[in-house]
Amino acid sequence: MIARVVLPLVAAFLPMSSGAQMAPEDRRSGYEFMSAETRAMQDDEAANPATLWLLDGEALWIRKDGRADVSCAHCHGDAATTMKGVAARYPSFDLKLERPLDLEQRINACRTDAQKAAPLPFESRELLALTTYVARQSRGMPIQINVDARLQPFLDRGRNAFEQRQGQLNISCAHCHEQYWGRKLAGNPIPQAHPTGYPLYRLEWQSVGSLQRRLRNCLAGVRAAPYPFGAPELVELELYLMWRARGMKIETPAVRP
Amino acid sequence: MTPIAQALEARAAALEAELQRAMNARQDPQANGAYSSEQIKSLQTELARLTSMMQDAIRKVVGDAPINRGKVKLDLPPLIDNGNVVPLSVSVDSPMTPTDYVKAIHVFNEKNPQPNIVSVQLGPRAGRASISTRIRLADSQTVTAIAQLADGSFWQTTQDVIVTIAACAEEIS
Amino acid sequence: MARAVVTVPPRAKRGEIIEIRTLVGHRMETGFRHDSLGRPLARDIVTQFVCTYNGTEICRAELFPAISANPLFTFTTIAVESGTLEFKWTGDNNFALNETASITVE
Numbered sequence: 001m002i003a004r005v006v007l008p009l010v011a012a013f014l015p016m017s018s019g020a021q022m023a024p025e026d027r028r029s030g031y032e033f034m035s036a037e038t039r040a041m042q043d044d045e046a047a048n049p050a051t052l053w054l055l056d057g058e059a060l061w062i063r064k065d066g067r068a069d070v071s072c073a074h075c076h077g078d079a080a081t082t083m084k085g086v087a088a089r090y091p092s093f094d095l096k097l098e099r100p101l102d103l104e105q106r107i108n109a110c111r112t113d114a115q116k117a118a119p120l121p122f123e124s125r126e127l128l129a130l131t132t133y134v135a136r137q138s139r140g141m142p143i144q145i146n147v148d149a150r151l152q153p154f155l156d157r158g159r160n161a162f163e164q165r166q167g168q169l170n171i172s173c174a175h176c177h178e179q180y181w182g183r184k185l186a187g188n189p190i191p192q193a194h195p196t197g198y199p200l201y202r203l204e205w206q207s208v209g210s211l212q213r214r215l216r217n218c219l220a221g222v223r224a225a226p227y228p229f230g231a232p233e234l235v236e237l238e239l240y241l242m243w244r245a246r247g248m249k250i251e252t253p254a255v256r257p
Numbered sequence: 258m259t260p261i262a263q264a265l266e267a268r269a270a271a272l273e274a275e276l277q278r279a280m281n282a283r284q285d286p287q288a289n290g291a292y293s294s295e296q297i298k299s300l301q302t303e304l305a306r307l308t309s310m311m312q313d314a315i316r317k318v319v320g321d322a323p324i325n326r327g328k329v330k331l332d333l334p335p336l337i338d339n340g341n342v343v344p345l346s347v348s349v350d351s352p353m354t355p356t357d358y359v360k361a362i363h364v365f366n367e368k369n370p371q372p373n374i375v376s377v378q379l380g381p382r383a384g385r386a387s388i389s390t391r392i393r394l395a396d397s398q399t400v401t402a403i404a405q406l407a408d409g410s411f412w413q414t415t416q417d418v419i420v421t422i423a424a425c426a427e428e429i430s
Numbered sequence: 431m432a433r434a435v436v437t438v439p440p441r442a443k444r445g446e447i448i449e450i451r452t453l454v455g456h457r458m459e460t461g462f463r464h465d466s467l468g469r470p471l472a473r474d475i476v477t478q479f480v481c482t483y484n485g486t487e488i489c490r491a492e493l494f495p496a497i498s499a500n501p502l503f504t505f506t507t508i509a510v511e512s513g514t515l516e517f518k519w520t521g522d523n524n525f526a527l528n529e530t531a532s533i534t535v536e
Contacts, residue, residue: 046437049500187421203339206499257338384447389504
């Protein structure tokens with residue numbers, strides 16, 4: 001891939017630290033970096049391939065499962081009402097586990113605790129469908145991550161992960177996404193890395209995928225060993241990215257190149 | 258592939274190899290027997306005439322009939338986000354009456370491993386000869402759309418597109 | 431599991447040209463890719479799409495590997511009468527999927 005050639009050249013010229021964060025008014029969703037055709041794909045539910053996953057999620061929401069033989073709807077009723085605003089608040093602090101969980105983990109926690117069912121594997125079609133369906137109910141709402149004393153250390157670790165150099169290419173997330181956003185990488189503009197539309201349909205994947213899948217791709221891209229799905233490091237990074245995008249509107253299910 | 262097409266393919270491959278050598282020689286100041294601009298130009302022209310896979314696929318559909326230019330409108334973004342999903346629309350200027358209508362629309366590409374993209378059978382019931390889909394493109398190339406009318410005539414239009422990120426390139430992980 | 435989404439206007443005036451959008455969930459494996467060990471991945475695509483309007487075929491498409499995954503296909507037809515539109519996709523490995531939509535024509 002061209003990244004193999006471009007990134008080492010880029011890395012050689014980057015300054016040591018990139019501590020400054022972008023001003024809130026400079027933030028733009030990845031939507032604005034796409035072509036008009038791709039934007040049209042996201043806006044039109046009849047043409048957005050993620051609609052297929054949405055419909056699957058809708059069916060799963062009312063399907064009974066597990067030893068308790070109950071569906072999500074049994075406790076949560078109509079998702080359009082009860083799940084409104086939920087995705088905009090995730091990752092969120094789990095009191096029992098005393099750490100943040102992202103939406104996928106929260107859904108699996110519900111499955112094991114309430115439905116007495118096995119958790120769904122990460123990136124499985126079913127988990128993606130359910131997560132997309134739940135997150136869709138927050139479409140148009142502003143991201144709202146409130147950080148209290150319990151969440152602060154996790155947020156700090158997420159911020160450090162975002163700003164530290166890593167991988168063989170020895171660059172940080174901040175280098176591309178804070179300093180060089182808008183410039184081109186392999187012919188495409190670099191977005192600012194605001195996870196406003198996850199789970200989303202990525203043209204490159206030709207499938208819906210989670211934010212963690214994208215983060216793992218990024219880590220592989222700088223030639224760092226990607227953390228496994230569900231790793232606390234990924235959740236902390238998700239938390240930081242969502243906090244960094246606070247106030248921006250949820251677009252799930254988005255489409256990205 | 259027909260024998261003629263195979264022979265053309267082989268010629269095209271040989272030309273490509275020679276062109277590659279010529280370009281390499283131009284960039285290497287120490288190379289002897291470097292090609293002149295005219296020689297390179299004539300290699301390129303012959304190669305262009307031999308986009309054989311696409312031409313062969315078109316001939317399979319059209320036979321020996323002449324292909325007119327016009328009537329067909331091909332909508333493709335000139336610069337593409339990702340070659341995996343390229344929106345494509347084809348529309349044909351036709352009244353779509355029971356006697357004057359578009360029988361079929363065929364779309365071909367030049368540089369994917371396979372030259373066909375889609376073939377659509379229509380008829381007067383369509384009202385309008387207009388279709389849309391999303392396609393994969395492996396490289397910057399020319400896309401050709403051909404309309405087959407009820408009177409047996411063929412009409413075509415082409416469009417060049419630039420693809421920076423090719424289709425089907427992501428590693429399966 | 432949802433496998434197709436068809437969008438047909440529920441009502442139309444007689445003689446009006448309507449747009450029909452179809453989206454079918456399918457990986458459209460081209461047959462030209464290899465996995466990480468270099469083994470070829472077998473082709474697995476939707477090869478044909480047919481739409482009938484109260485039993486009469488109004489559109490037929492032959493699809494090739496160059497069609498993106500989760501194929502979107504949009505076409506038009508004249509709203510001639512009320513009734514049912516049937517959509518049928520077939521493909522490799524005995525893939526077959528049907529979907530229907532109703533239309534009321536005034």
